[in-house]
Amino acid sequence: QVQLVESGGGVVQPGRSLRLSCEASGFTFSNFGIHWVRQAPGEGLECVAVIWYDGGNIYYADSVKGRFTISRDNSINTVYLQMSSLRVDDTAMYYCARDEGTGKLDPWGQGTLVIVSS
Amino acid sequence: DIQMTQSPSSLSASVGDRVIITCRANQSVSSYLNWYQQKPGKAPKLLIYAASSLQSGVPSRFSGSRFGTDFTLTISSLQTEDFATYYCQQSYSNPFTFGPGTKVDIK
Numbered sequence: 001q002v003q004l005v006e007s008g009g010g011v012v013q014p015g016r017s018l019r020l021s022c023e024a025s026g027f028t029f030s031n032f033g034i035h036w037v038r039q040a041p042g043e044g045l046e047c048v049a050v051i052w053y054d055g056g057n058i059y060y061a062d063s064v065k066g067r068f069t070i071s072r073d074n075s076i077n078t079v080y081l082q083m084s085s086l087r088v089d090d091t092a093m094y095y096c097a098r099d100e101g102t103g104k105l106d107p108w109g110q111g112t113l114v115i116v117s118s
Numbered sequence: 119d120i121q122m123t124q125s126p127s128s129l130s131a132s133v134g135d136r137v138i139i140t141c142r143a144n145q146s147v148s149s150y151l152n153w154y155q156q157k158p159g160k161a162p163k164l165l166i167y168a169a170s171s172l173q174s175g176v177p178s179r180f181s182g183s184r185f186g187t188d189f190t191l192t193i194s195s196l197q198t199e200d201f202a203t204y205y206c207q208q209s210y211s212n213p214f215t216f217g218p219g220t221k222v223d224i225k
Contacts (some may be wrong), residue, residue, distance in 0.1 A: 035214065037162075045154075045162065045205055045216040059212035062119070095161055103209020104152050104167035111161055 002026040002107055004034075004096050009112030012086055020081040020112055022096030029077040030054070033099040036070065036081045037108075038092035046092075049081060050099070064090075086116045120145055120208050124217035130225040137193040139220045141206035149184055150210035153191045156219075157202045165204075166191060196222070 008020040022034060035050045048061045049070040058070055069082040079096060093113050097105035121144040131137050141151065149169040154162040164173045166182035169189055179194045193200055201224055206217040 044219045045156075045207070047213045047215065050212055050214070057212075061213045099209075102167065103150055103214065104164055104173070105154075105162075105207070105214075106164040106173065108161035108163075 002098070004098060004107060004109035006094060006096055006109040006112035009094065009114045011115045011117060013118055014086060014088055014116055016086055017082070017084045018086060018114060020083065020094055020096075020114070022079040022081075022109060024077045024079075024098070027098075030074040031100075033101065034070075034072065034079040035097045035099055035105060036079075037095045037097055037105070038090075038114075039095070039111075040089070040092040043092075048094075051079060053101070083114070086114075088116050090114060091116045119213065120147060120211060120215050122206055122208055122215050122217040124204075124206060124220050126220060127218065128221040128223070130223055131196050132225045133196055133198060135196045135225075137196050137200075137222060139191045139204055139206075139222075141189045141191070141217050143187045143189075143208055143210075146187055147208040147210035150208055151182075151184065151189045152207045152209060153180075153182055154205045154207060155200075155202045156205065162205065193222075 033052045048064045051070045067085045072079045093111040095111045097108040151169045153166040156162040169184040170182045181192045183190045203219045203221045
């Protein structure tokens with residue numbers, strides 16, 4: 001079945017780096033864009049980065065621009081989110097979600113939790 | 119970035135009630151508007167896409183409409199499993215943005 005699985009979350013100190021992975025299965029990965037969406041505890045949803053199916057277009061939210069980098073490896077069906085200069089307010093559950101090009105996000109992974117704390 | 123608002127922020131309703139949630143964009147998003155349901159501890163789930171198209175597998179009691187830059191999500195007869203938080207999301211321009219959410223709980 002169509003599935004996305006995130007990994008790489010954990011507890012990290014402010015200013016440090018972390019790399020998240022989103023591994024896909026059950027569909028032709030190279031045909032789809034992937035978004036990273038985060039949700040701080042008790043808060044709403046924020047799209048932080050998106051990469052198109054071929055990596056040709058990439059967008060970031062202003063809150064992470066210059067600190068986060070999204071990339072993909074279509075040979076292993078995986079999207080990455082490299083997070084640098086992490087701040088306490090980056091603490092959140094990070095989800096990846098598939099975008100077929102129409103902008104609807106489906107499905108979503110189960111999420112990976114990032115906690116930035118000293 | 120396009121800003122999305124939702125009203126109400128929360129509501130209490132009973133099983134069988136008709137529930138309407140409104141979402142507004144601060145500029146035109148055409149019909150690039152999607153609705154999601156999220157239950158505690160779970161990832162969001164797509165309900166409605168392109169303002170009014172029902173995602174496969176979603177019960178027909180859910181429907182969406184567009185009125186210019188205003189959008190509505192209607193649950194025609196609320197069921198127990200519908201108690202959750204609902205988010206609208208514009209997919210007109212990147213990065214996509216979400217409304218702040220509407221929490222539907224039991225009256």
